[in-house]
Amino acid sequence: MTSDRGFLWYATRPSCRLLTHFAFFIGYLSLGGIIFMLLEGAEERNMVLRLRERRRRFLEHNRCVHDADLEEFIEEVVHAANRGVSAVKNVSQPEPNWSFGQALFFASTIVTTIGYGRVTPLSDAGKAFSIFFAILGIPLTLVLFSACVERLMIPTRHLLYWLYGKLGHLYKVLHIQVLHLAIILCIHVVFFMLIPAAIFAILEPGWNYLDAFYYCFISLSTIGLGDYIPGDSFDQPHRALYKVATTFYLLIGITMLLLVITVFYDIPELNLGYHFYLKSDEACRKAEDSEKTKLKSKELGTSNKYIKQVDDVQSIRSGQYHSYQQDITPVTEEEP
Structure with a gap:
């Protein structure tokens, strides 16, 4: 009986619930780290072995090349690749990385906090400007997203009221709100995840559908790992225009994702943050x-x-x- 009272007291304390949530969050991160280590560690070791073997065979067939010269050349290639300059095809690409389309795409990744990290400023002036550009651009982008979501909530609420009128005599308000959330979520997934993923899979050489869907999710959630970026292929036709179109896709897609989150948090029963509020x-x-x-x-x-x-x-x-x-x-x- 005493233990039940203690548990009840603990469960009703917001600070205790917050500590429990924090412990769960740390455990979740640790579990994710362990799983990623197990999944990716073996592939990394295999890649290291392949590179060592490739390097050994190259030196055997080209005895005039010294190991130190090869090491210096590899370092230069890796440094250029980390700055978005590919050494494939004898460093030949139809458009530079800093054309207007590419630069606009890079600017959008800064203000939306996606930050792929593949193409970065090379000059000190560019790095300094990126700081000031982000300081002003990120708040402006957040204001733009908020204003767009507020306007999109008008037809979204009309849909909710229509559902109330059609289903109000059959279901409770909470059930109708969950159905409304499911409809908005399906619209976002279909039109901003599934269909764009199919388009990217067609346009991008070497991408399968899973790669394209993975890119859409990672980008719209503003995680921005940078392992898949559209338009980075050296033979990509109309590369600048492609980058501009991708920029607008990201802006609209993030706005729709924020709309889904707003609809979700407008349902008090689903807003878990209420459980951590202090009296x-x-x-x-x-x-x-x-x-x-x-x-x-x-x-x-x-x-x-x-x-x-x-x-x-x-x-x-x-x-x-x-x-x-x-x-x-x-x-x-x-x-x-």
């Missing part, structure tokens, strides 16, 4: 919301009364679902 924070938020309501009502010349949405069938039938959580309804104060 003082909750009281401050309620006080702040109350103050905002008072200010809003003063602007409208009304009182601060409002009607909360009730999660039942009657509320849906009566049409009280103008927002996900609550709808402020002005009510004029009665004369004393």
